[in-house]
Amino acid sequence: MDAFYYIDKIDLVKYLIKVGYELDKEKSTMRQKVYEQNGEKLLVLKHRKTGKYIYQNLNDSKDKGNIINFVVNRINGYLSTESKSKQDYAKAFSLLDEGLDNGMVIKNERRDIEKVSFKYELFSPHELTDYSFLLKRGIRKDVIEHPLFLGSIVNCYKYGYSTMSNYGSIMTGFPCIREKNVVGLELRNLEEKKMALGSQVVDSFWVSNYFKSHRNIVLTENPIDNLSYFQLKGDQRSTHVSSFGTISHAQCRRLYTLIKNGIYDSITLCNDNDLGGFKNDLKILACFIPDDHFEIISFDKNSVNVKIMGETTVLKNKDLFKWTLQRLISQNDLINVIYLDKPNAKDWNAELLGEVSTK
Numbered sequence: 001m002d003a004f005y006y007i008d009k010i011d012l013v014k015y016l017i018k019v020g021y022e023l024d025k026e027k028s029t030m031r032q033k034v035y036e037q038n039g040e041k042l043l044v045l046k047h048r049k050t051g052k053y054i055y056q057n058l059n060d061s062k063d064k065g066n067i068i069n070f071v072v073n074r075i076n077g078y079l080s081t082e083s084k085s086k087q088d089y090a091k092a093f094s095l096l097d098e099g100l101d102n103g104m105v106i107k108n109e110r111r112d113i114e115k116v117s118f119k120y121e122l123f124s125p126h127e128l129t130d131y132s133f134l135l136k137r138g139i140r141k142d143v144i145e146h147p148l149f150l151g152s153i154v155n156c157y158k159y160g161y162s163t164m165s166n167y168g169s170i171m172t173g174f175p176c177i178r179e180k181n182v183v184g185l186e187l188r189n190l191e192e193k194k195m196a197l198g199s200q201v202v203d204s205f206w207v208s209n210y211f212k213s214h215r216n217i218v219l220t221e222n223p224i225d226n227l228s229y230f231q232l233k234g235d236q237r238s239t240h241v242s243s244f245g246t247i248s249h250a251q252c253r254r255l256y257t258l259i260k261n262g263i264y265d266s267i268t269l270c271n272d273n274d275l276g277g278f279k280n281d282l283k284i285l286a287c288f289i290p291d292d293h294f295e296i297i298s299f300d301k302n303s304v305n306v307k308i309m310g311e312t313t314v315l316k317n318k319d320l321f322k323w324t325l326q327r328l329i330s331q332n333d334l335i336n337v338i339y340l341d342k343p344n345a346k347d348w349n350a351e352l353l354g355e356v357s358t359k
Contacts (some may be wrong), residue, residue, distance in 0.1 A: 006096045012053035012067045013044060071095055076283060077249025080299040087245030090195040091202035128153050133172040133189050137224055138352045143231045148208045148240065156187060174223040176204035176244065186244055203250035208240035215265040217241050221272055221280065225348040229270050232352060238268065247280045256287040259337060268339040272347045278321040279304060281340065285325065289332045
């Protein structure tokens with residue numbers, strides 16, 4: 001399923017009303033409508049050629065486009081117009097699937113495209129027997145077969161056939177888990193990295209096996225980095241979790257709830273050693289710190305604007321990010337709750353393969 005499916009199926013105006021926007025009758029005209037929520041004003045009109053709704057944020061000229069642009073720009077719970085990853089779009093499509101289920105469908109829509117929910121048949125999963133992708137990424141066989149990871153990684157044959165035969169190469173799959181249920185699948189080989197059609201990534205994680213002795217969560221952006229981290233650090237006393245890239249607000253809240261409810265005592269943040277990784281760290285910390293102590297104001301392409309104890313700071317480089325993260329942890333009594341562990345390279349798999357970052 002591609003973006004055109006959602007543009008064709010979902011009414012942007014219905015979606016805006018569903019998520020809390022209200023029509024500003026005084027500023028609206030017959031052709032151009034203005035919808036407002038919490039001071040944010042969106043100008044909405046129909047595209048003359050396609051007949052589909054498009055919008056323009058009157059507070060931010062970069063925030064504009066169709067239903068896809070609207071959702072993906074807010075996929076992490078706040079407005080961000082920076083470039084998005086494939087995982088961000090997968091999370092956006094998952095939310096739009098919920099919109100379809102809740103009746104936000106254009107009347108007289110085309111009927112030659114059917115909604116496809118997540119089904120394993122698209123990439124049939126089987127017991128992990130082909131280790132070639134993982135081995136080529138530097139992961140040792142003893143790590144792959146460790147009790148922590150048995151059953152948490154699968155092989156997938158393309159096109160839903162039960163054997164490789166002539167129907168496509170074998171993929172390595174990392175299931176998306178939500179409340180112990182499989183709701184998606186990340187597919188990997190040396191050439192491709194994508195989410196299986198219909199995967200619900202916005203509020204799910206890849207998760208290793210859980211043991212009662214586990215009191216800590218090791219969090220990375222990608223499962224391959226978590227396996228690499230385990231190989232480098234040998235941490236057998238933690239549950240290993242990955243967010244499939246840019247972390248969403250729903251995922252951050254889930255991590256906070258696991259700590260708040262005493263399921264775990266702490267989280268080790270092992271996100272990438274780049275701007276995206278530091279942004280993920282900040283999003284998670286924001287759930288643990290009172291709003292009057294810390295607030296993320298905005299994300300730009302190369303920086304993050306934050307407010308700490310009423311003081312606004314623009315974070316632009318790694319040293320300032322690291323210093324700020326440690327400051328937030330120490331000032332908010334999170335020293336034994338949140339730990340930071342950054343690779344020297346861009347990510348933990350690059351670290352495993354000996355690629356040291358020079359940036």
